Amino acid sequence: MARRRRGGGKPTIADVARRAGVGAITVSRALREPDRVSEDLRNQIATAIEELGYVPDRNARALASARDDIVAVLVPSLTNNVFAEVVRGLYDGLGDSHLQLHLGNTHYSGIEEERLLRVFLSQRPSALVVSGIDQTPAARAMLQKAGCPVVQIMETGSNPVDMMIGFSHFEGGRTVTRHLVEMGYRRIGFIGARMDPRSQRRMAGYRAVVEEAGLYDPRLVTTTPTPSSVSLGRELLRHALAKSPDLDAVFCNNDDLALGALFECNRSALAVPGRIGIAGFNDLDMMEVAFPSLTSVRTHRYEIGRRAVAMVRAALSGTRQPEHVVDVGFELKIRESTSRK
Amino acid sequence: MARRRRGGGKPTIADVARRAGVGAITVSRALREPDRVSEDLRNQIATAIEELGYVPDRNARALASARDDIVAVLVPSLTNNVFAEVVRGLYDGLGDSHLQLHLGNTHYSGIEEERLLRVFLSQRPSALVVSGIDQTPAARAMLQKAGCPVVQIMETGSNPVDMMIGFSHFEGGRTVTRHLVEMGYRRIGFIGARMDPRSQRRMAGYRAVVEEAGLYDPRLVTTTPTPSSVSLGRELLRHALAKSPDLDAVFCNNDDLALGALFECNRSALAVPGRIGIAGFNDLDMMEVAFPSLTSVRTHRYEIGRRAVAMVRAALSGTRQPEHVVDVGFELKIRESTSRK
DNA sequence: TTCAAGGATGGTAGCGCTACCATCGTCGAA
DNA sequence: TTCGACGATGGTAGCGCTACCATCCTTGAA
Structure with a gap:
């Protein structure tokens, strides 16, 4: 070739x-x-x-100078709007540097992440950006031996390989759920798809709050490993209602599911937020526009991308800042879909 | 570094x-x-x-063997769901080949496309995949001299650089609009954002039909160069209704706009499809789920990605198939949002 | 006028790998 | 038994570029 x-x-x-x-x-x-x-x-x-x-010829240049201007990036999905925006942030963070992005799609698989890491490492990249904190032991070892800056994005944790920027999904889940409790909902369900580690932690946050409030009931939880989509949101809500007809609110693990849930309510003439409250996660553009507008948790994914590259650049130029773990937080956006009169 | x-x-x-x-x-x-x-x-x-x-070391290997397993891909956007799915198709098309994808984001800019082309070409890629058929003359020249297979995707046209796979946006626009005319709508508007070349051609399709039906009125067309979003769909519909209160249907240049338009109608208590009909373009997952479900044109973007890579692989292995221009067509999905009683 | 200092330019020797061409068995046919 | 064929293995010479050091020239201070 x-x-x-x-x-x-x-x-x-x-x-x-x-x-x-x-x-x-x-x-x-x-x-x-x-x-x-x-x-x-x-x-x-x-x-x-x-x-x-x-x-x-870049290959000759890279070989002769023992350097390469590639930043290898591993994300679990490119169709997931959240990661698409992270990637946009990464690109924008590049600015006028000569760095180039090299994208890999792990499809939410640790094994695939490991494989791609091997492939990308053979390029001797200048830096590595990986998603999440749940790498396989082998992958983690490779990251540690990579000999270049490494940034783990989208989550925070106490044990970074090198640098880290994200937020606590557990806290995110707690915050939404607490809001639902405060609004007076009592039969608060959780619906989730794909259930990758970040989804799991959001669910754990949900569970922590609901248990503390004495409202926990396993029948209120509906999850599936299937990838998330709007249509799946509709189905999951239907299932949830079938299992627990007295469900009065749902925390949807992401906004697509929330939108699907809303449509299902519209179609079944269940008043939102009167009969049922709906909250999502990520706060995509459509949440505010929906009718009724949908409560969600604004995550700063674009900013995460931008700042991840900034961290890489700082590290490469030697002016690595002291803080290796950055928590960008999140923001609860309360809207019509959970505001019970 | x-x-x-x-x-x-x-x-x-x-x-x-x-x-x-x-x-x-x-x-x-x-x-x-x-x-x-x-x-x-x-x-x-x-x-x-x-x-x-x-x-x-890939660099050394590429240098020594004068070959490289990289397929360079230029897309205008990564956050646009349509291109995200094209990219997913491209990845899946790779299969067990040793090819690697190298993504570039042109941000809908011909100049940026030209710049990226230069950068990517210095990698001596095995193949090039570019979006659309509106390259700058300089970019086109570079493609022609690239010395490797080139695939233009997402559109069809009569003058391929090398290979081409996509569909006719003009025909797509015509098809939806014809449907609206047939359903009896008479004040059919068009709302469009970004207005890249493909959007322009869809609009041209709209105009052709509406003129032929004697229904053309420039006040029914509302466009903006702003990037598309659901919230923009809402705004544009509001503008359109302000300009032409008797508007009875809109062809939205894409599904995000259509969804925004639907929400605006919901909020303003304008019955869909009774008072106003709505049609989108691309047929994202949510269109079928929406309430009412939204008419759209299903485009085969995932398939385009997959087959583009297949074409590249065939060309690289010498078994290049005779057809250099592939039209994968599209499919009108008629749903509730345009079915007037 | 001399000479050190510093800027501009060039030559040489690799970077890590693979193409190309040996070389060295081993095996079966004559 | 001999010999060519063929499979397995290795040595050498680059691929196109840049790091490193040498060289040359200019400039200004002594």
Whole structure:
């Protein structure tokens, strides 16, 4: 694939040097540190590059300089809006640096994460960004030996491989649930899909509050390993109501489920928030617009992405800040869907 | 960044060879063509690799073999669910090949696309996947000279750089609009955000039908260059109704807008589809679940991603199929939101 | 005028890997 | 028994670039 005949093919730096009548190293410098080359030569070189259509070879550069400008990123999903925004933040955080993002999709699988880590490590990246704190032991070992800055994102924990930026999902779950309790709901259900470690911790937060309030009932919990979607939200709410017809509120593990739950209520003429209260998690754009508007927990995923890259850049430039674990928090957005008169 | 001392640092293939008591080339072969190495040596080598924690260096490999297993992909957005699914398809299409995806985000900018193309080309990728057919002349020239398979995705057109897979947005726009006309709507509006080339063509399809039916009125068209969102859908519908209170249907350029429009109608107690009909584009999961369910045009974006990679693989393995332009079509999904009694 | 200091430029020697071409058995046919 | 064929293994020479050090020239102080 993309095979070139040995010796043949694209112009190299030597071709440019010859044409510009300078040494190869000067061309190399003109490209990387223009200040150190006189303007005359710089122009000649630029002309030669233009005429030849020269494109430097990153592989050769990386090999020779034993450095690479790649930041390898592992996320569990690209279709999940939450991670899509994290990635957007990562890109924006790059700014004018020469860093490049290399994305890997683990599909919520530890094994796959391990495999991708191996693949990416063979690129000798400048830095590694991984999602969550539940790496397999092997993956964690690889991260520790990577010899480059590592950032774990989306969660906080007490045992970072290197750096960490995120928030506490457990606290997030507690906060929403506490709100529902305070609003007077008594038969508060939980519906969750996929149930990755972060979902689990949100559910644990739910359970902690509900138990403390003496309202816990396992029949109020409905989960499935199936990936989350709006249609699944509808189904899960239906199941939940079938199991516990007296359900009077649901904490939906994410906003897609919440939207699906809302639609189900609309369709079944169950008044929201009168008959049933609904809360989601992440606070996607649509939550505020929905009718009724939906209570959710605003997570700062874009900011997490941006700041993760900032941390990487700081670490690479030697000015690594002291704090290795950053908690960006979250924000409960109370809206119509849980405001019982 | 990620600098290693010359000579120092990670174990190399020579270290593995020494430890296993074999030649370097044999280690190389054991890794790439295990069949050609005896089982004894293969085991010794595997042990040595394990003990040393050896990870091959992709850069060196790419340089030495003048080949690289990277497929560079340029998409305009990663947060747009449509492209997120294309990317998912691309990943799934990879299967067991050794290809790796390298994602770039053009932010709907031709200039940025050009810049990224330059960056990616310096990696000498095995193949290139770009979105749409509206590359700048410079970008198109680079694609033509890339010397590797190129796939343009998401649209079809008559002048492919190399290969192409997608569908006609113009026809998509025509189809929805024709449906609205057939359902008896007479004051059919169009609302659109971002208005990238594909949106423009969908709008052109709308206009063609509406003009043919003698229903065209510029006041029925509401667009903005702002990126699309659910909340924007709500606003745009409000604007549209302010301009043309007799609006009786809207073709929303995408599903997010359609959902926002629906919520606005709910909130303003405008019956859907009785007072106003709503149609979207792309058919995201939520369209079917919404109440009322929303008419949309199902686009096969996941399939486009998968097949784009399949085309790349076929081209790379020499079995390039004859058809260079593939139209995967689309499917009108008629639902409650446009079914006037 | 001399000479150290510093900027601009170039030559050489790899970076870690694989293509290419030996070399060295081993085995079966003659 | 001999010899060619073939499979397994290894040595050498780069791939295109940059680190490192040498060289040359300019500049300004003594």
